[in-house]
Amino acid sequence: xxxxxxxxxDKGGIRESNSPSSAPAILVPKKxxxxxxxxxxxxDFRALNSVTKFDPYxxxxxxxxxSTLYGSRYFTLDCFSGxxxxxxxxxxxxxxxxxxxxxxxxxxRLPFGLNNSLSNFQGLMDVVLKNxxxxxxxxLLTI
Numbered sequence: 458x459x460x461x462x463x464x465x466x467d468k469g470g471i472r473e474s475n476s477p478s479s480a481p482a483i484l485v486p487k488k489x490x491x492x493x494x495x496x497x498x499x500x501d502f503r504a505l506n507s508v509t510k511f512d513p514y515x516x517x518x519x520x521x522x523x524s525t526l527y528g529s530r531y532f533t534l535d536c537f538s539g540x541x542x543x544x545x546x547x548x549x550x551x552x553x554x555x556x557x558x559x560x561x562x563x564x565x566r567l568p569f570g571l572n573n574s575l576s577n578f579q580g581l582m583d584v585v586l587k588n589x590x591x592x593x594x595x596x597l598l599t600i
Contacts, residue, residue, distance in 0.1 A: 458484055458557055461498045466562075470541050474563035476554030480505060499570065500555045506572040514576035522595045540578055543567040 461484075465471040484496040544566055545553065553564040553571075567574055575598055582596040590596060 458482070458496075458498065459559060461496075462557060462560070462562065465498075468541075470566045471562045471564050472550075474551065474554050474561050476551035476561070476563050478505065478552050478554035478563075479556045479561065480554065482555045482557050500553075500568060502553075502568075502570045502572075505552055506570075509572045512573040512576040514573075514580045516575060516579050517595065517597055519597065522597045525595070540567040540569060540574055543578060543581060 462471070481501045483499055483501065485499050487495050487497045489495040545564055550563050550565060553568060555562055567577060579596060579598060583590055586594055586596060
């Protein structure tokens, strides 16, 4: 866990915090192609999500999106760690506070697990690709 925290600190994704918010953080095992044990850092944002105003921004349906691709040539652009490229407003960062055995931190950039992370990122991609979406490209988020 410590190495993942240090990596997020180095990349500017999180910072040390004095926030009154403190969600629990855990490591969850994930599959790896080489069979070596790997872990994903996760923060349990259920308490924050229970009091968050829901963003109704529409997400495309997988079936509708992929059905339009028949006979087309397409390229996949994977926005690896795409959420972590989206900045959180300064006044909202303290809400993402989380505690680990060696410190208290908060996110500077959008983490997974928040109610509105998907709709936030989808909206950003729709703005960035506004003249292409539905004509030359589709934005489809899969988790």
